[in-house]
Amino acid sequence: MSAPSATVRRSVLVASAALLSASLTAPAALAAPALKTDSPAAPPAHMSGVGGTRLGQAGTQVNLTPGVPVLPKDLSGRSWIVADAESGQVLASHNAHWRLPPASTLKMLFADTVLPKFPKTQKHKVAPSDLAGMGEGSSLVGIKENETYAVHDLWLGVFLRSGNDAVHVLSAMNGGVPQTVKDMNAHAQDLQALDTHVVSPDGYDAPGQVSSAYDLTLFARSGLQKKDFREYCSTVRAEFPGETKKDKKGKTSRGSFEIQNTNRLLSGDPGLSVYPGIAGVKNGYTTNAGNTFTGVAERNGKVLLVTVMNPQKTEHDEVYRETGRLFDWGFKAVGKVQPVGTLVAPRSAAAGDGQPGSAPAAGQAGGRTAGSGASASAKSGSGGMGVALGIAGGVLVLLAAGAFLVNRRWPLPELMRRRSRP
Numbered sequence: 001m002s003a004p005s006a007t008v009r010r011s012v013l014v015a016s017a018a019l020l021s022a023s024l025t026a027p028a029a030l031a032a033p034a035l036k037t038d039s040p041a042a043p044p045a046h047m048s049g050v051g052g053t054r055l056g057q058a059g060t061q062v063n064l065t066p067g068v069p070v071l072p073k074d075l076s077g078r079s080w081i082v083a084d085a086e087s088g089q090v091l092a093s094h095n096a097h098w099r100l101p102p103a104s105t106l107k108m109l110f111a112d113t114v115l116p117k118f119p120k121t122q123k124h125k126v127a128p129s130d131l132a133g134m135g136e137g138s139s140l141v142g143i144k145e146n147e148t149y150a151v152h153d154l155w156l157g158v159f160l161r162s163g164n165d166a167v168h169v170l171s172a173m174n175g176g177v178p179q180t181v182k183d184m185n186a187h188a189q190d191l192q193a194l195d196t197h198v199v200s201p202d203g204y205d206a207p208g209q210v211s212s213a214y215d216l217t218l219f220a221r222s223g224l225q226k227k228d229f230r231e232y233c234s235t236v237r238a239e240f241p242g243e244t245k246k247d248k249k250g251k252t253s254r255g256s257f258e259i260q261n262t263n264r265l266l267s268g269d270p271g272l273s274v275y276p277g278i279a280g281v282k283n284g285y286t287t288n289a290g291n292t293f294t295g296v297a298e299r300n301g302k303v304l305l306v307t308v309m310n311p312q313k314t315e316h317d318e319v320y321r322e323t324g325r326l327f328d329w330g331f332k333a334v335g336k337v338q339p340v341g342t343l344v345a346p347r348s349a350a351a352g353d354g355q356p357g358s359a360p361a362a363g364q365a366g367g368r369t370a371g372s373g374a375s376a377s378a379k380s381g382s383g384g385m386g387v388a389l390g391i392a393g394g395v396l397v398l399l400a401a402g403a404f405l406v407n408r409r410w411p412l413p414e415l416m417r418r419r420s421r422p
Helices: 002-027 102-116 149-162 164-173 177-190 213-223 227-234 320-331 372-380 387-392 414-417
Strands: 077-084 089-094 123-125 148-150 237-246 252-259 280-287 290-299 302-311
Touching: 077 213, 089 213, 089 320, 102 149, 102 164, 102 177, 102 213, 102 237, 102 280, 102 290, 123 149, 123 387, 148 149, 148 177, 149 227, 149 237, 149 252, 164 177, 164 237, 213 280, 213 290, 227 280, 227 387, 302 320
Parallel strands: none
Antiparallel strands: 077 089, 077 302, 123 148, 237 252, 280 290, 290 302
Protein backbone atom coordinates (compact mmCIF):
# COMPACT_ATOMS: atom_id res chain seq x y z
CA MET A 1 0.00 0.00 0.00
CA SER A 2 1.39 3.41 -0.93
CA ALA A 3 2.10 6.01 1.74
CA PRO A 4 -0.66 8.38 0.55
CA SER A 5 -3.19 5.51 0.55
CA ALA A 6 -2.18 4.47 4.06
CA THR A 7 -2.50 8.05 5.25
CA VAL A 8 -5.98 8.35 3.76
CA ARG A 9 -7.03 5.06 5.32
CA ARG A 10 -5.73 6.10 8.74
CA SER A 11 -7.60 9.41 8.44
CA VAL A 12 -10.83 7.58 7.63
CA LEU A 13 -10.39 5.25 10.59
CA VAL A 14 -9.65 8.12 12.96
CA ALA A 15 -12.66 10.06 11.73
CA SER A 16 -14.89 6.99 12.10
CA ALA A 17 -13.65 6.41 15.65
CA ALA A 18 -14.25 10.03 16.53
CA LEU A 19 -17.80 9.88 15.22
CA LEU A 20 -18.46 6.66 17.15
CA SER A 21 -17.06 8.19 20.33
CA ALA A 22 -19.21 11.26 19.90
CA SER A 23 -22.32 9.14 19.42
CA LEU A 24 -21.60 7.26 22.65
CA THR A 25 -20.84 10.28 24.79
CA ALA A 26 -23.25 12.84 23.39
CA PRO A 27 -26.31 13.66 25.50
CA ALA A 28 -28.99 11.05 24.97
CA ALA A 29 -31.85 12.21 22.78
CA LEU A 30 -34.08 12.32 25.79
CA ALA A 31 -36.92 13.58 23.71
CA ALA A 32 -35.52 13.04 20.29
CA PRO A 33 -34.57 15.78 17.83
CA ALA A 34 -37.82 16.47 16.18
CA LEU A 35 -40.20 19.07 14.91
CA LYS A 36 -38.62 22.50 14.91
CA THR A 37 -40.75 25.00 16.78
CA ASP A 38 -40.04 28.68 16.96
CA SER A 39 -38.48 29.78 20.24
CA PRO A 40 -38.18 33.50 20.96
CA ALA A 41 -34.68 34.92 20.85
CA ALA A 42 -35.25 37.00 23.98
CA PRO A 43 -37.57 36.71 26.97
CA PRO A 44 -40.74 38.81 26.90
CA ALA A 45 -40.65 42.01 28.89
CA HIS A 46 -43.49 40.82 31.09
CA MET A 47 -43.82 37.25 32.26
CA SER A 48 -45.87 35.43 34.89
CA GLY A 49 -45.77 36.81 38.42
CA VAL A 50 -46.45 33.45 40.07
CA GLY A 51 -44.14 33.19 43.05
CA GLY A 52 -43.31 36.90 43.12
CA THR A 53 -43.10 39.89 40.81
CA ARG A 54 -39.33 39.72 40.46
CA LEU A 55 -39.57 36.23 39.01
CA GLY A 56 -41.59 37.70 36.16
CA GLN A 57 -38.86 40.18 35.26
CA ALA A 58 -36.36 39.48 32.52
CA GLY A 59 -32.72 39.00 33.41
CA THR A 60 -30.97 37.84 36.56
CA GLN A 61 -32.71 38.35 39.89
CA VAL A 62 -30.63 38.11 43.06
CA ASN A 63 -30.09 40.16 46.22
CA LEU A 64 -26.32 40.57 46.42
CA THR A 65 -26.13 42.19 49.83
CA PRO A 66 -22.89 42.19 51.87
CA GLY A 67 -21.85 38.68 52.80
CA VAL A 68 -23.64 37.04 49.88
CA PRO A 69 -21.31 35.32 47.39
CA VAL A 70 -21.37 36.57 43.83
CA LEU A 71 -23.01 34.42 41.20
CA PRO A 72 -20.83 32.19 39.03
CA LYS A 73 -19.45 33.72 35.87
CA ASP A 74 -20.12 32.48 32.36
CA LEU A 75 -23.63 31.18 32.94
CA SER A 76 -25.17 30.82 29.50
CA GLY A 77 -28.51 29.16 30.24
CA ARG A 78 -31.42 31.01 28.68
CA SER A 79 -33.29 30.42 31.92
CA TRP A 80 -32.34 29.06 35.33
CA ILE A 81 -33.44 28.99 38.96
CA VAL A 82 -31.92 28.08 42.35
CA ALA A 83 -34.40 27.27 45.12
CA ASP A 84 -34.53 25.82 48.61
CA ALA A 85 -36.47 22.57 48.22
CA GLU A 86 -37.88 22.69 51.75
CA SER A 87 -38.85 26.31 52.31
CA GLY A 88 -39.56 27.00 48.66
CA GLN A 89 -37.49 30.18 48.71
CA VAL A 90 -36.06 31.12 45.33
CA LEU A 91 -32.50 32.22 46.05
CA ALA A 92 -31.76 33.51 42.55
CA SER A 93 -33.17 33.22 39.06
CA HIS A 94 -32.68 34.21 35.45
CA ASN A 95 -35.75 34.54 33.23
CA ALA A 96 -37.53 32.14 35.55
CA HIS A 97 -40.89 32.30 33.77
CA TRP A 98 -39.61 32.30 30.19
CA ARG A 99 -41.77 29.79 28.32
CA LEU A 100 -39.38 27.49 26.45
CA PRO A 101 -39.47 23.95 25.01
CA PRO A 102 -38.79 21.60 27.96
CA ALA A 103 -37.64 18.39 26.22
CA SER A 104 -37.66 15.34 28.48
CA THR A 105 -37.64 17.30 31.72
CA LEU A 106 -41.40 17.36 31.03
CA LYS A 107 -41.35 13.68 32.01
CA MET A 108 -41.19 14.88 35.63
CA LEU A 109 -44.75 16.16 35.23
CA PHE A 110 -45.71 12.94 33.45
CA ALA A 111 -44.39 10.89 36.36
CA ASP A 112 -45.90 13.13 39.02
CA THR A 113 -49.27 12.78 37.26
CA VAL A 114 -49.33 9.10 36.31
CA LEU A 115 -47.01 7.32 38.75
CA PRO A 116 -49.53 7.11 41.64
CA LYS A 117 -52.12 5.37 39.47
CA PHE A 118 -50.49 1.94 39.17
CA PRO A 119 -48.72 -0.24 41.76
CA LYS A 120 -45.18 -1.02 40.73
CA THR A 121 -45.86 -4.76 40.76
CA GLN A 122 -48.66 -4.52 38.18
CA LYS A 123 -47.86 -6.28 34.89
CA HIS A 124 -48.77 -5.13 31.40
CA LYS A 125 -48.47 -6.94 28.07
CA VAL A 126 -47.49 -4.45 25.38
CA ALA A 127 -49.83 -4.24 22.41
CA PRO A 128 -48.58 -2.83 19.09
CA SER A 129 -50.98 0.10 19.50
CA ASP A 130 -49.25 1.04 22.76
CA LEU A 131 -46.16 2.08 20.80
CA ALA A 132 -47.95 3.92 18.02
CA GLY A 133 -47.45 7.62 17.45
CA MET A 134 -43.93 8.03 18.80
CA GLY A 135 -41.92 10.78 17.14
CA GLU A 136 -39.21 9.88 14.68
CA GLY A 137 -35.86 9.42 16.37
CA SER A 138 -37.39 9.09 19.84
CA SER A 139 -35.17 7.92 22.66
CA LEU A 140 -36.08 4.33 23.53
CA VAL A 141 -35.36 1.95 26.37
CA GLY A 142 -36.06 -1.06 24.15
CA ILE A 143 -39.63 -2.19 24.87
CA LYS A 144 -40.88 -4.96 22.59
CA GLU A 145 -44.40 -5.68 21.40
CA ASN A 146 -46.20 -8.63 23.00
CA GLU A 147 -43.75 -8.71 25.91
CA THR A 148 -44.93 -8.27 29.50
CA TYR A 149 -43.36 -5.67 31.78
CA ALA A 150 -43.86 -4.69 35.39
CA VAL A 151 -44.79 -1.07 36.03
CA HIS A 152 -41.57 -0.83 38.05
CA ASP A 153 -39.55 -1.68 34.92
CA LEU A 154 -41.46 0.83 32.81
CA TRP A 155 -40.69 3.66 35.24
CA LEU A 156 -37.02 2.71 35.27
CA GLY A 157 -37.16 3.03 31.49
CA VAL A 158 -38.70 6.49 31.80
CA PHE A 159 -36.24 7.86 34.33
CA LEU A 160 -32.97 6.17 33.40
CA ARG A 161 -33.17 6.03 29.60
CA SER A 162 -35.88 8.66 29.11
CA GLY A 163 -37.65 6.05 27.01
CA ASN A 164 -40.48 7.51 24.99
CA ASP A 165 -41.61 3.92 24.41
CA ALA A 166 -42.05 3.48 28.17
CA VAL A 167 -43.98 6.75 28.35
CA HIS A 168 -46.33 5.63 25.59
CA VAL A 169 -46.97 2.25 27.22
CA LEU A 170 -47.79 3.89 30.55
CA SER A 171 -49.96 6.42 28.72
CA ALA A 172 -51.83 3.55 27.06
CA MET A 173 -52.45 2.07 30.50
CA ASN A 174 -53.73 5.49 31.57
CA GLY A 175 -56.36 5.61 28.83
CA GLY A 176 -54.20 6.78 25.96
CA VAL A 177 -51.99 9.72 25.03
CA PRO A 178 -54.83 12.31 24.70
CA GLN A 179 -56.15 11.41 28.15
CA THR A 180 -52.66 11.55 29.64
CA VAL A 181 -51.99 14.95 28.08
CA LYS A 182 -55.29 16.17 29.52
CA ASP A 183 -54.36 14.82 32.96
CA MET A 184 -50.91 16.43 32.80
CA ASN A 185 -52.30 19.83 31.86
CA ALA A 186 -54.82 19.61 34.68
CA HIS A 187 -52.12 18.67 37.18
CA ALA A 188 -49.90 21.52 35.96
CA GLN A 189 -52.77 23.92 36.61
CA ASP A 190 -53.18 22.57 40.12
CA LEU A 191 -49.44 22.98 40.76
CA GLN A 192 -49.80 26.58 39.52
CA ALA A 193 -47.34 25.78 36.76
CA LEU A 194 -49.08 28.24 34.49
CA ASP A 195 -46.22 28.57 31.99
CA THR A 196 -46.70 24.96 30.94
CA HIS A 197 -48.71 23.59 28.06
CA VAL A 198 -48.41 19.88 27.32
CA VAL A 199 -48.89 18.51 23.82
CA SER A 200 -46.86 15.28 24.04
CA PRO A 201 -46.40 13.42 27.35
CA ASP A 202 -42.80 12.43 26.58
CA GLY A 203 -41.47 15.95 25.91
CA TYR A 204 -40.95 15.37 22.19
CA ASP A 205 -40.97 18.72 20.42
CA ALA A 206 -44.44 19.84 19.36
CA PRO A 207 -45.89 23.23 18.39
CA GLY A 208 -47.10 25.04 21.48
CA GLN A 209 -45.44 22.69 23.98
CA VAL A 210 -43.67 24.88 26.53
CA SER A 211 -42.70 25.10 30.16
CA SER A 212 -40.31 27.22 32.23
CA ALA A 213 -37.50 26.82 34.72
CA TYR A 214 -39.94 27.83 37.43
CA ASP A 215 -42.52 25.22 36.42
CA LEU A 216 -39.98 22.43 36.00
CA THR A 217 -38.80 23.13 39.52
CA LEU A 218 -42.39 22.89 40.76
CA PHE A 219 -42.73 19.51 39.05
CA ALA A 220 -39.56 18.21 40.68
CA ARG A 221 -40.58 19.47 44.11
CA SER A 222 -43.99 17.87 43.84
CA GLY A 223 -42.68 14.60 42.46
CA LEU A 224 -40.01 14.27 45.14
CA GLN A 225 -42.74 13.94 47.75
CA LYS A 226 -43.48 10.52 46.29
CA LYS A 227 -41.29 7.70 47.54
CA ASP A 228 -41.35 5.83 44.24
CA PHE A 229 -40.50 9.00 42.30
CA ARG A 230 -37.49 9.52 44.58
CA GLU A 231 -36.37 5.93 44.02
CA TYR A 232 -36.58 6.06 40.25
CA CYS A 233 -35.03 9.49 39.70
CA SER A 234 -32.03 8.63 41.87
CA THR A 235 -31.33 5.16 40.45
CA VAL A 236 -27.95 5.09 38.70
CA ARG A 237 -28.26 1.76 36.90
CA ALA A 238 -30.68 -1.16 36.71
CA GLU A 239 -31.45 -4.36 34.83
CA PHE A 240 -34.18 -4.07 32.20
CA PRO A 241 -36.09 -7.07 30.80
CA GLY A 242 -34.98 -8.18 27.36
CA GLU A 243 -36.81 -9.99 24.60
CA THR A 244 -38.11 -13.54 25.01
CA LYS A 245 -36.17 -15.92 22.80
CA LYS A 246 -36.66 -19.54 21.79
CA ASP A 247 -33.78 -21.93 21.29
CA LYS A 248 -33.56 -24.74 18.75
CA LYS A 249 -35.29 -27.10 21.16
CA GLY A 250 -38.23 -24.77 21.54
CA LYS A 251 -37.32 -23.70 25.07
CA THR A 252 -37.97 -20.03 25.80
CA SER A 253 -35.90 -17.74 27.98
CA ARG A 254 -35.79 -14.06 28.73
CA GLY A 255 -32.68 -12.27 29.79
CA SER A 256 -32.04 -8.66 30.72
CA PHE A 257 -29.68 -5.85 29.90
CA GLU A 258 -28.26 -3.00 31.93
CA ILE A 259 -29.47 0.54 31.58
CA GLN A 260 -27.74 3.55 33.11
CA ASN A 261 -29.11 6.92 34.09
CA THR A 262 -28.32 9.65 31.56
CA ASN A 263 -28.27 12.29 34.31
CA ARG A 264 -24.53 12.93 34.21
CA LEU A 265 -24.39 14.60 37.63
CA LEU A 266 -25.70 11.31 39.02
CA SER A 267 -23.85 8.79 36.88
CA GLY A 268 -20.75 10.78 35.91
CA ASP A 269 -19.16 11.20 32.49
CA PRO A 270 -15.58 11.42 31.19
CA GLY A 271 -14.33 14.75 32.48
CA LEU A 272 -17.35 15.23 34.74
CA SER A 273 -17.50 13.87 38.28
CA VAL A 274 -20.64 12.80 40.11
CA TYR A 275 -21.88 15.87 41.98
CA PRO A 276 -21.57 15.43 45.77
CA GLY A 277 -25.00 15.02 47.34
CA ILE A 278 -26.89 14.66 44.04
CA ALA A 279 -30.14 12.69 44.24
CA GLY A 280 -31.88 13.14 40.84
CA VAL A 281 -33.98 14.46 39.08
CA LYS A 282 -34.30 14.59 35.23
CA ASN A 283 -32.47 15.74 32.12
CA GLY A 284 -33.61 16.33 28.57
CA TYR A 285 -32.44 17.23 25.09
CA THR A 286 -33.86 18.06 21.68
CA THR A 287 -32.39 20.10 18.87
CA ASN A 288 -35.08 22.70 19.50
CA ALA A 289 -35.03 22.80 23.31
CA GLY A 290 -31.31 22.31 23.67
CA ASN A 291 -30.21 20.71 26.92
CA THR A 292 -32.49 21.05 29.91
CA PHE A 293 -31.98 19.76 33.44
CA THR A 294 -33.48 19.87 36.91
CA GLY A 295 -31.41 18.50 39.78
CA VAL A 296 -31.75 18.11 43.53
CA ALA A 297 -28.82 17.88 45.94
CA GLU A 298 -28.15 18.01 49.68
CA ARG A 299 -25.26 19.47 51.64
CA ASN A 300 -24.96 20.15 55.35
CA GLY A 301 -28.65 19.55 55.92
CA LYS A 302 -29.77 21.88 53.14
CA VAL A 303 -31.57 20.62 50.05
CA LEU A 304 -31.57 22.68 46.87
CA LEU A 305 -33.28 22.43 43.51
CA VAL A 306 -31.60 23.86 40.40
CA THR A 307 -33.08 24.03 36.92
CA VAL A 308 -31.12 25.13 33.84
CA MET A 309 -32.66 25.46 30.38
CA ASN A 310 -30.79 25.61 27.09
CA PRO A 311 -27.23 26.80 27.79
CA GLN A 312 -25.89 28.73 24.80
CA LYS A 313 -22.34 27.51 25.32
CA THR A 314 -21.70 24.34 23.33
CA GLU A 315 -19.14 22.59 25.54
CA HIS A 316 -19.87 18.93 26.28
CA ASP A 317 -22.03 18.47 29.41
CA GLU A 318 -22.45 22.26 29.71
CA VAL A 319 -25.92 22.02 31.25
CA TYR A 320 -24.49 19.88 34.07
CA ARG A 321 -21.48 22.12 34.59
CA GLU A 322 -23.65 25.22 34.91
CA THR A 323 -26.00 23.34 37.23
CA GLY A 324 -23.07 22.30 39.40
CA ARG A 325 -21.81 25.87 39.64
CA LEU A 326 -25.28 27.07 40.63
CA PHE A 327 -25.50 24.34 43.27
CA ASP A 328 -22.13 25.43 44.66
CA TRP A 329 -23.30 29.04 44.81
CA GLY A 330 -26.62 28.08 46.37
CA PHE A 331 -25.08 26.07 49.17
CA LYS A 332 -22.80 29.02 50.02
CA ALA A 333 -25.64 31.55 49.76
CA VAL A 334 -28.51 29.73 51.48
CA GLY A 335 -29.22 31.32 54.84
CA LYS A 336 -27.44 34.51 53.78
CA VAL A 337 -29.25 35.71 50.66
CA GLN A 338 -32.71 37.22 50.77
CA PRO A 339 -35.03 35.33 48.41
CA VAL A 340 -36.36 36.90 45.23
CA GLY A 341 -39.51 34.79 45.21
CA THR A 342 -41.00 31.49 46.26
CA LEU A 343 -42.12 28.15 44.88
CA VAL A 344 -45.87 28.21 45.38
CA ALA A 345 -47.93 25.37 46.83
CA PRO A 346 -50.51 23.51 44.74
CA ARG A 347 -53.98 24.98 44.79
CA SER A 348 -55.35 21.77 46.27
CA ALA A 349 -52.81 21.83 49.10
CA ALA A 350 -53.70 25.43 49.89
CA ALA A 351 -57.33 24.32 50.03
CA GLY A 352 -56.42 21.54 52.43
CA ASP A 353 -57.34 18.78 50.00
CA GLY A 354 -53.88 17.27 49.57
CA GLN A 355 -52.15 16.82 46.25
CA PRO A 356 -54.21 15.44 43.36
CA GLY A 357 -53.22 11.94 42.44
CA SER A 358 -51.45 11.26 45.71
CA ALA A 359 -51.95 7.71 46.86
CA PRO A 360 -52.94 7.07 50.47
CA ALA A 361 -49.43 6.45 51.78
CA ALA A 362 -47.90 9.89 51.36
CA GLY A 363 -48.00 9.82 47.61
CA GLN A 364 -46.48 6.39 47.10
CA ALA A 365 -47.51 4.71 43.91
CA GLY A 366 -50.41 2.39 44.44
CA GLY A 367 -50.52 3.15 48.16
CA ARG A 368 -47.56 0.93 48.96
CA THR A 369 -46.48 0.66 52.53
CA ALA A 370 -43.40 2.43 53.81
CA GLY A 371 -40.23 0.49 53.18
CA SER A 372 -41.69 -1.78 50.51
CA GLY A 373 -39.58 -0.08 47.85
CA ALA A 374 -36.35 -1.28 49.43
CA SER A 375 -36.48 -4.87 48.28
CA ALA A 376 -37.86 -3.93 44.88
CA SER A 377 -35.06 -1.47 44.29
CA ALA A 378 -32.44 -3.93 45.40
CA LYS A 379 -33.77 -6.57 43.02
CA SER A 380 -33.56 -4.11 40.15
CA GLY A 381 -29.84 -3.71 40.68
CA SER A 382 -30.23 0.03 41.05
CA GLY A 383 -27.02 1.71 42.12
CA GLY A 384 -28.89 4.73 43.49
CA MET A 385 -31.21 2.83 45.81
CA GLY A 386 -29.70 4.34 48.94
CA VAL A 387 -30.31 7.84 47.66
CA ALA A 388 -33.94 7.17 46.86
CA LEU A 389 -34.76 5.42 50.09
CA GLY A 390 -32.95 7.97 52.15
CA ILE A 391 -34.45 11.11 50.76
CA ALA A 392 -36.24 9.84 53.72
CA GLY A 393 -39.60 8.20 53.97
CA GLY A 394 -41.94 10.80 55.30
CA VAL A 395 -39.94 13.85 54.26
CA LEU A 396 -41.42 16.45 51.98
CA VAL A 397 -44.90 15.14 52.72
CA LEU A 398 -48.18 16.95 52.83
CA LEU A 399 -48.93 17.67 56.45
CA ALA A 400 -52.29 16.66 57.85
CA ALA A 401 -53.47 20.27 57.91
CA GLY A 402 -52.71 20.64 54.22
CA ALA A 403 -49.50 22.70 54.54
CA PHE A 404 -47.08 22.04 51.69
CA LEU A 405 -43.37 21.51 52.29
CA VAL A 406 -43.23 23.85 55.24
CA ASN A 407 -40.69 23.64 58.06
CA ARG A 408 -39.77 20.04 57.34
CA ARG A 409 -36.21 18.75 57.26
CA TRP A 410 -35.22 16.73 54.22
CA PRO A 411 -32.04 14.89 55.12
CA LEU A 412 -30.29 12.63 52.65
CA PRO A 413 -28.65 9.56 54.12
CA GLU A 414 -25.06 8.91 55.01
CA LEU A 415 -25.40 5.87 52.77
CA MET A 416 -25.76 8.14 49.76
CA ARG A 417 -22.83 10.29 50.74
CA ARG A 418 -20.62 7.24 51.24
CA ARG A 419 -21.59 5.35 48.11
CA SER A 420 -18.80 4.70 45.65
CA ARG A 421 -18.66 6.58 42.39
CA PRO A 422 -20.24 4.70 39.46
